[in-house]
Amino acid sequence: MSPAIQLIDVTTSYENNVVFTRLSLQIETGQFVGIVGPTGCGKTTLLKTILGAQKVFCGQILLNGQPVDCIRNKKFGYIPQLESVDWSFPVTVEDVIMMGLYTGKRFLPWQSKEERERVEDLAGKLGIYNCLRQHIAHTSGGQRQRAFLARALISNPTLLVLDEPTSGVDIKTQHEVLHLLGDINSQGMTIILTTHDLNAVASHLPWVICFNNGIVAEGRPRDIFTNDILTRTYGSDIIIIKHGDYHLIANSTPLKFKHNT
Template identity: 50%
Template structure:
């Protein structure tokens, strides 16, 4: 299968400080991939470099067999930014946010056409929130806001969508619903690449994982990649991996020890009390 995107020996940084060096990465059509690593390790910079928002110091980016010019976005690509970068007080409705995606097609007229409104409504329906079309974006829940921006990213019928930390600042139910929605879109043929530091959500929902920390550490299926040695190298701390039936649960060694102490504390107290008597 021909790759949809290739990153070749990519190096990026800000001012004179490198963020990552010599990154090589290949994505294929129909792939659902998660980029995992600690905060500040360069995940967002890698996505922005691929999208042409950050100019790389060195290296090449290829899209469907054609090399992209530095600072130029690939065609037919969608992007969902981090929620922290969005001004949720801006006075627009969910439908208007989705229609903003139409301006990527160099629209000239300043008003929306009936066709664009229909497209926006169809996409909101596709992500399951058509009923909030006319509500202000700031009044929506975190999960609904994420779905609005996902619908916006789908306006141009992209070949691949990039999501930067889509599950950050979300509770477990919202994370679960969003990742299931992404899996459904992937089953419909959409290639998806998302970054996150939430290991357990990735282990449960994503078939392909890329461990990253100022460079590529390892990649593969979660069952092969999520080992204590690889995760310690990725996150810089000792990690404990539990396998339960077909699920993988991950915790730091300190967290695991605290849970074990809490679980055993009643028995320890009973033994102490008996010895006192």
């Protein structure tokens, strides 16, 4: 069986800057992978490269063994960074979810009965049925994440890609989102996400890639969240506190204020 994602010697750039060169990566079907790394290290570019939305200079991108450019019916869901969304745009939660079906063959603007049932069914499963008719700006951070998750899931993808799904939401919502993704992954879907929250990765994700313009290390969080690897990834000293099976990652250089001394 071909891997879900295979990057072979891929080189890409953002504007005039080369982001990574000759990158090779393999993600198996059904894996749940987190990509961590400092801001501007190329995490989002890597996701877009996987999805075939980024121009590459050389190399090959294969999804389930097929070159990404040759796949006509792309079976993947994508959730962008929610910070880039225009919340004042006049759409309801239902409209956002429906967009996931807009790549189909139907041209008429209104929903078919089958489409409406699919939206309502999925919204029910994700716990946002009651806010379907609400304007997207009038929902909570967790409901917004679930609305975009529903948009990504409604076309029954085999691969789900999320760009920083845990940023800008409180700890409770973070846990809810990661648990939800864990449940979806347990049904066989391959999931890749980027995040800045190392502690959430350590406690929720089975596999992690430390990235900084290239792969620094990859493996289980407990194996690769070491002082050496994280320092090489972030270029800054990071303390790891181990408590049984749990890893707590902390900044090693707290600020010192005069009035505290």
